[in-house]
Structure formats: structure tokens, C-alpha cells
Amino acid sequence: NYRRAALALMLDEQAPTLKVQGVDLPRYASLLIDRYCNPALKHRTWQIAMDGSQKLPQRMLDSVRWHLAHQQDFTLLALGVAGWMRYVGGVDDAGQAIEICDPLLPVIQQAVAASAEGEARVKALLGIEAIFGLALPQEPRFVSAVTRAYLALQRQGAKATVAAWAAEQ
Numbered sequence: 279n280y281r282r283a284a285l286a287l288m289l290d291e292q293a294p295t296l297k298v299q300g301v302d303l304p305r306y307a308s309l310l311i312d313r314y315c316n317p318a319l320k321h322r323t324w325q326i327a328m329d330g331s332q333k334l335p336q337r338m339l340d341s342v343r344w345h346l347a348h349q350q351d352f353t354l355l356a357l358g359v360a361g362w363m364r365y366v367g368g369v370d371d372a373g374q375a376i377e378i379c380d381p382l383l384p385v386i387q388q389a390v391a392a393s394a395e396g397e398a399r400v401k402a403l404l405g406i407e408a409i410f411g412l413a414l415p416q417e418p419r420f421v422s423a424v425t426r427a428y429l430a431l432q433r434q435g436a437k438a439t440v441a442a443w444a445a446e447q
Contacts, residue, residue, distance in 0.1 A: 279437070281311055283444035287354040290447065295344040328379035330362045331386065331409050339414060346417060353423065357443055360427035361436065363403050366390060371435040382408060395432060400425045 288307040296303075313319065338355050345352035366386045370376050380386060385406055393402035404415040404424070414420050430439045 279441040279444045281315065282447065283354060283357075283440050284311055284314070286444065286447040287358065291345065291352055291355050292341055294348075294350065295341045329381060330365065331380050331382040331406070334359065334362060334409055335411075339410065342414065342420060346419060353427075353443065354447070356420070356423035357427040357431075357439070359424050360400070360431055363400060363424070363428055364431050364436070366403070367395070367399065371437075382406065396429060397425055400428050 285307055288310070289304060293303050293307075338358050342352050342355050342359075344350075345355070365376060366378055366380070367390055368376050368378055368387075378386070385408070386403070389402040389406060390399065393399045400421070401415075404410050404421065427439075427443075430443075434442070
């Protein structure tokens with residue numbers, strides 16, 4: 279399910295926002311997925327999640343802005359943003375503490391500490407201007423999509439949410 283969701287994210291939601299020539303994007307995406315699935319690879323999920331405040335704007339939020347401008351669906355991008363929000367909450371789906379590594383950690387921790395789980399947490403994190411800017415947190419489609427994804431992750435956990443959402447793609 280993670281494979282299907284990642285491939286759909288790359289090809290259905292990210293690829294349309296790119297201006298690349300001479301690259302077979304489906305093949306490239308498939309090669310990346312194969313690499314991510316390689317158990318010998320020492321790069322862990324935690325390493326991918328770290329420094330998310332620096333990665334989200336260029337890797338996801340620019341694509342979200344493109345989809346908003348073109349009236350396109352960005353369900354999996356919203357799920358990615360919500361997944362980051364769950365990560366910075368500092369607790370995994372099993373209730374275990376997660377070490378968060380991010381240059382904006384004090385600001386993120388302040389937003390998390392000042393908000394309850396759920397919609398309030400999403401709103402608090404969207405208020406971090408250094409990550410989300412001023413316009414995205416005012417965009418109802420974005421706020422609604424991220425909130426829906428966050429609440430699904432909170433209720434069902436990451437595996438069940440990704441499985442359900444990947445099946446919809």
C-alpha cells in the first residue's frame with residue numbers, strides 16, 4: 279500500500295507540477311520506489327522525516343499551490359503534510375515517543391504544546407509562517423484536505439490510512 283500511494287503521489291500529484299524533458303517519469307518513479315523498498319538501504323524513515331520544515335515548502339507545498347491554482351486534486355500531498363504534522367507531535371501510532379530533529383523545533387514544539395490533538399493541532403502548525411507562509415493557511419481547500427488527512431491518521435493510524443487512501447487512487 280505504501281508503494282501504491284508513493285507511486286500515485288509521484289505520478290498523479292507531483293509529475294504534473296514538474297517541467298522536465300527527456301525523463302521517463304514513470305520509470306524513474308518506479309526505480310525510486312524500488313530503492314526505497316530495499317531493506318539493505320540504511321536510510322531510515324526518520325532520516326527522511328527530519329528537517330521537514332525545510333523540505334515541506336519545496337517538496338510538497340509548491341506542488342499543492344500548483345494544484346490549487348489548477349483546480350486539481352492533491353489528496354496524497356495533503357496526506358504527506360498531515361503525516362509530517364503527526365510526526366512533529368512527537369508520538370507514534372503506538373504511543374511511543376519519537377525523536378524530532380528539525381531546525382524549527384522550538385517553534386514547532388510551541389505550536390504542538392499550545393494545541394490539542396486534532397483540528398486545533400492542524401491549525402496551530404499551519405500557523406508557522408516560516409513553513410506554510412500566509413496564503414496557504416487561509417486556503418479552505420488546503421486546510422480542509424490536511425485536516426481530513428490528519429484526523430484519519432489520528433483515528434486509524436498511518437498503515438490503515440495509507441491503505442485506504444491508496445485504494446482510492
